[in-house]
Amino acid sequence: MATERKDIVAFEDTLGRLDIRLGRIVEAVLEPSAPRPAYRLTIDFGKFGRKVSVGRFTQHASDDLVGRQVVGVLNFEPRQIGAVMSEVLILGVQFPGAASGEATVLVPAHEAKIGGKVF
Template structure:
């Protein structure tokens, strides 16, 4: 099976607006079908946005203040009555746990990811 990227793949990736953000608030989300948090992230000049993420292996205290990476231009999605405004990015290991992407020190909320 050929898994080579399609020619339009670089353009599709460039169309995603990936930004650095800082987690400012983490709330329980008991209405979600799978365990999840409601997470508010500050994206600098882009403002604060909410998302729902199945990253409950992290405690709320671990997430609050942490730098993360989010795709901010994919539209909104309703999840169990909650509006998720961006996609929080992470790597999914063989154990199915999401490990959040984290920029190096010096990155600031709102910085674009290249």
């Protein structure tokens, strides 16, 4: 389904306010308390520490996620998902052919420095 493009916005009012960094998934386990099937991910952001995220990346086997570099927004307010406080939003896109909300992670084309800022 095609959607209309959104209005143009200033960098300083949008992307310039977000702290988007590269991390590496060190653990991915199913989170039984989530309202829909989801993984509880532990992501290493280097000098920014390890953060927990709950995300609907279950079209991937957990073993396929561990070790992957991912892109996350570090400065969104934490969000309660089931019994877990999700501290960071891992960016993704719709998984092909999967139900709405099922995602695949955004990854860099090459290995890069953990904790590196996305720009």
